[in-house]
Amino acid sequence: MNSVMTSVFDIFKIGPGPSSSHTLGPMKAARRFRQACSELESASREAATALDVRLYGSLATTGKGHGTDRSVIAGLLGWEPETCDPDAFDALGRDPDGTYAFQLAEGTIPFRPKHLHFDAAPRDLPHPNTLVFRLLAGERVLLEKEYYSIGGGFILCKGESEIPRPMPPVPYANMRQLRGQMERHALGLVELLWRNETVLSGCGADEVSRRLNGILDAMEHAVERGLVTDGVLPGPIGLSRKAPVLYRRSQSMPDSADRFAILLNAYALAASEENAAGHLVVTAPTSGSAGVMPGVVYLLAKHMEVPRPLLVEGLLVAAAIGGIARHNASISGAEVGCQGEIGVASSMAAALIAHIHGCDVGTVENAAEIALEHHLGLTCDPIGGYVQIPCIERNAVGAVHAYNAYLLASAGDPASQKIDFDAVVEVMLETGRDMSDRYKETARGGLAKSSIHC
Numbered sequence: 011m012n013s014v015m016t017s018v019f020d021i022f023k024i025g026p027g028p029s030s031s032h033t034l035g036p037m038k039a040a041r042r043f044r045q046a047c048s049e050l051e052s053a054s055r056e057a058a059t060a061l062d063v064r065l066y067g068s069l070a071t072t073g074k075g076h077g078t079d080r081s082v083i084a085g086l087l088g089w090e091p092e093t094c095d096p097d098a099f100d101a102l103g104r105d106p107d108g109t110y111a112f113q114l115a116e117g118t119i120p121f122r123p124k125h126l127h128f129d130a131a132p133r134d135l136p137h138p139n140t141l142v143f144r145l146l147a148g149e150r151v152l153l154e155k156e157y158y159s160i161g162g163g164f165i166l167c168k169g170e171s172e173i174p175r176p177m178p179p180v181p182y183a184n185m186r187q188l189r190g191q192m193e194r195h196a197l198g199l200v201e202l203l204w205r206n207e208t209v210l211s212g213c214g215a216d217e218v219s220r221r222l223n224g225i226l227d228a229m230e231h232a233v234e235r236g237l238v239t240d241g242v243l244p245g246p247i248g249l250s251r252k253a254p255v256l257y258r259r260s261q262s263m264p265d266s267a268d269r270f271a272i273l274l275n276a277y278a279l280a281a282s283e284e285n286a287a288g289h290l291v292v293t294a295p296t297s298g299s300a301g302v303m304p305g306v307v308y309l310l311a312k313h314m315e316v317p318r319p320l321l322v323e324g325l326l327v328a329a330a331i332g333g334i335a336r337h338n339a340s341i342s343g344a345e346v347g348c349q350g351e352i353g354v355a356s357s358m359a360a361a362l363i364a365h366i367h368g369c370d371v372g373t374v375e376n377a378a379e380i381a382l383e384h385h386l387g388l389t390c391d392p393i394g395g396y397v398q399i400p401c402i403e404r405n406a407v408g409a410v411h412a413y414n415a416y417l418l419a420s421a422g423d424p425a426s427q428k429i430d431f432d433a434v435v436e437v438m439l440e441t442g443r444d445m446s447d448r449y450k451e452t453a454r455g456g457l458a459k460s461s462i463h464c
């Protein structure tokens with residue numbers, strides 16, 4: 011069976027913002043290249059004199075706004091996304107004449123920001139986010155690697171089709187098969203997902219639980235930092251943060267539907283503004299959409315007193331939705347537009363809310379389907395290539411929309427639904443293929459070309 015092979019830790023990854031495909035992916039690609047260089051025979055390593063890095067497609071057109079240059083340098087220096095210091099990360103590449111030491115076993119070779127080339131000329135590419143790394147000895151190429159940042163922080167090297175993984179014990183390729191497997195093996199949704207996760211991640215159940223609690227902590231920290239940080243976000247747009255403003259407003263209000271709506275907006279904005287600031291966030295499923303799930307999770311944890319173990323289960327359910335969307339379509343704005351980022355994030359959050367409210371798998375699926383259905387056709391057109399407008403507010407809208415999707419699903423009979431989740435995922439892919447490249451993270455159309463200039 012052509013199974014979903016995505017682990018929950020592929021969907022939820024801690025790292026610096028603002029973009030999983032343009033920040034996290036390139037950082038991982040550079041780390042992989044560093045590793046490949048270290049595996050060369052010593053004569054080649056000794057002969058090396060320079061590095062050359064080229065960015066193509068969407069990485070070339072919007073990479074500067076997304077910090078791709080900083081990410082490549084960080085990866086070449088061997089930094090880990092989960093543990094890198096956001097302030098040190100922010101400072102990388104500021105000085106175009108600065109020199110960084112690329113470590114090879116026999117010594118170091120200098121790497122300067124000018125060795126990083128943004129090649130925006132239109133060309134046929136195997137993937138819209140392509141990076142080529144070369145290790146040189148004068149003019150001679152000692153090692154060349156081509157990587158693709160395929161969305162959500164995933165990367166593939168040329169020739170690879172998928173990250174090698176052991177087959178999960180209860181494989182499924184889509185939602186229909188997942189429900190079929192539950193029935194066949196008499197398993198509950200969460201039980202099935204736990205079984206698969208321990209094999210996919212190679213971790214025992216305790217370790218999976220510990221790491222998922224770490225993901226929840228990181229989501230909460232991002233929200234909490236964002237709620238108390240005022241000011242203007244980095245970059246030429248001059249966009250002011252809104253989360254602390256809404257949060258302060260909520261503090262003088264009695265508990266009411268209005269207050270919860272303000273809080274949900276504030277929480278989603280807070281994590282998203284932290285992402286735009288390049289601070290540590292959790293991809294869910296991408297960095298651009300890193301506010302939707304944390305916003306919902308924070309509301310559930312702090313105001314509905316949902317216990318941690320149930321939130322951990324909710325992450326597994328949400329990741330299953332994200333994994334199916336990724337497996338059968340895409341979670342990359344550069345491939346299918348924002349429907350694959352905020353649309354999938356909202357769909358994941360709707361599934362989590364439904365699960366936490368004790369809904370059966372049919373209602374969970376229906377909540378995810380409704381959330382994604384009403385994001386179909388959503389374009390990716392960030393102004394100036396910065397993950398700020400429309401991205402930040404779109405996270406708040408996606409979080410509120412997720413709650414609404416759950417409410418709508420809870421009012422229907424899952425058995426009589428006319429459209430299932432798999433059909434909507436298929437339509438998302440088809441719509442993404444029909445979408446002009448101008449609306450796929452190239453900053454060449456839509457809002458990016460509007461009268462608002464940065």
Ligand code: SF4
Pocket residue numbers: 298299342343347348349351352389390391392397398400401404451
């Ligand atoms: S518009 Fe959507 S897909 Fe594009 S960068 Fe912003 S959040 Fe990501």
